[in-house]
Amino acid sequence: xxxxxxxxxxxxxxxxxxxxxxxxxxxxxxxxxxxxxxxxxxxxxxxxxxxxxxxxxxxxxxxxxxxxxxxxxxxxxxxxxxxxxxxxxxxxxxxxxxxxxxxxxxxxxxxxxxxxxxxxxxxxxxxxxxxxxxxxxxxxxxxxxxxxxxxxxxxxxxxxxxxxxxxxxxxxxxxxxxxxxxxxxxxxxxxxxxxxxxxxxxxxxxxxxxxxxxxxxxxxxxxxxxxxxxxxxxxxxxxxxxxxxxxxxxxxxxxxxxxxxxxxxxxxxxxxxxxxxxxxxxxxxxxxxxxxxxxxxxxxxxxxxxxxxxxxxxxxxxxxxxxxxxxxxxxxxxxxxxxxxxxxxxxxxxxxxxxxxxxxxxxxxxxxxxxxxxxxxxxxxx
Ligand code: 9MR
Numbered sequence: 001x002x003x004x005x006x007x008x009x010x011x012x013x014x015x016x017x018x019x020x021x022x023x024x025x026x027x028x029x030x031x032x033x034x035x036x037x038x039x040x041x042x043x044x045x046x047x048x049x050x051x052x053x054x055x056x057x058x059x060x061x062x063x064x065x066x067x068x069x070x071x072x073x074x075x076x077x078x079x080x081x082x083x084x085x086x087x088x089x090x091x092x093x094x095x096x097x098x099x100x101x102x103x104x105x106x107x108x109x110x111x112x113x114x115x116x117x118x119x120x121x122x123x124x125x126x127x128x129x130x131x132x133x134x135x136x137x138x139x140x141x142x143x144x145x146x147x148x149x150x151x152x153x154x155x156x157x158x159x160x161x162x163x164x165x166x167x168x169x170x171x172x173x174x175x176x177x178x179x180x181x182x183x184x185x186x187x188x189x190x191x192x193x194x195x196x197x198x199x200x201x202x203x204x205x206x207x208x209x210x211x212x213x214x215x216x217x218x219x220x221x222x223x224x225x226x227x228x229x230x231x232x233x234x235x236x237x238x239x240x241x242x243x244x245x246x247x248x249x250x251x252x253x254x255x256x257x258x259x260x261x262x263x264x265x266x267x268x269x270x271x272x273x274x275x276x277x278x279x280x281x282x283x284x285x286x287x288x289x290x291x292x293x294x295x296x297x298x299x300x301x302x303x304x305x306x307x308x309x310x311x312x313x314x315x316x317x318x319x320x321x322x323x324x325x326x327x328x329x330x331x332x333x334x335x336x337x338x339x340x341x342x343x344x345x346x347x348x349x350x351x352x353x354x355x356x357x358x359x360x361x362x363x364x365x366x367x368x369x370x371x372x373x374x375x376x377x378x379x380x381x382x
Pocket of ligand 1: 102103145146191235267298346
């Protein structure tokens with residue numbers, strides 16, 4: 001499948017597979033250029049590598065099927081499950097070629113004490129990914145949730161004023177994007193900065209720093225890691241609506257101002273009880289017309305429990321809608337699920353009475369949605 005891609009600003013016709021390989025090579029080169037330990041040409045043999053073969057090998061895993069489409073297939077990773085649950089670990093390795101930290105790259109975990117960085121858990125994920133030939137999406141440099149207590153209490157008490165907050169944010173972005181330079185291929189630079197009515201979200205960032213904090217965050221991230229793809233990321237922006245339209249206007253303005261924004265991330269937290277918005281592809285395409293790449297970054301499709309067959313079918317349709325929008329678009333580079341087994345999912349804890357949002361059930365058995373994703377990738381590949 002030949003597609004028109006823009007690589008380093010030069011329009012070229014390449015297969016997406018070739019483009020993916022070029023990106024991987026660039027990551028290796030940049031690692032070496034920074035004096036980091038030279039990456040081996042092939043990922044070192046690891047127990048997880050055997051798992052890839054054990055789960056159908058190259059022929060049938062999602063990552064093998066996705067490779068033939070040029071769209072990366074990713075999952076959020078729960079580090080506790082990765083440490084404790086062998087089946088989970090094997091499936092992460094076997095099925096996905098991209099990973100996102102579900103939590104451990106958030107500020108709360110990276111700087112629990114002011115001035116003291118703790119990269120241990122995040123580095124573990126980066127190492128796991130390297131051993132298994134996977135790429136890493138960075139999530140997230142700036143959010144209104146999961147910030148360290150010292151930061152939120154300092155802001156709330158007035159101990160940290162606007163000028164200091166700006167310095168703190170800049171330092172955080174330099175430190176974190178700098179630490180992972182060459183190790184993550186992209187960052188959700190700002191997460192959820194627009195509300196459902198299409199206004200800039202009322203957060204302490206906006207109240208204290210004014211709307212310019214968004215452009216600042218992108219500029220600082222670009223300074224710290226000039227090769228990383230820098231993303232706006234949010235939920236309820238999969239279709240054309242007030243919120244996604246505000247992002248469209250914001251992205252257009254930022255690009256016009258020369259701010260280094262490269263991508264639009266649509267989280268994709270859907271629920272079968274709401275139905276699905278058929279404008280997803282049009283939405284993706286309008287962002288791509290601005291010159292941005294796109295990605296589905298946190299897909300899951302929840303349901304009101306108990307599970308039944310019609311809900312499972314609807315769930316499969318929800319996954320399919322978003323995946324096909326990505327496959328049909330020209331510059332949609334990845335499709336990431338927010339967890340892949342119902343055994344570990346944020347959904348039941350946040351939406352009472354809801355769950356079963358993932359591709360595999362709590363025993364790692366594939367649901368119709370897994371089959372649907374697999375079929376879409378199979379049919380889209382070449
Ligand atoms: O899945 C994450 C969960 O473990 C955390 O407790 C939660 C805290 O708010 O964040 C979840 O991940 C969120 C992501 O970082 C941003 N988009 C919404 C995700 C689901 O809430």
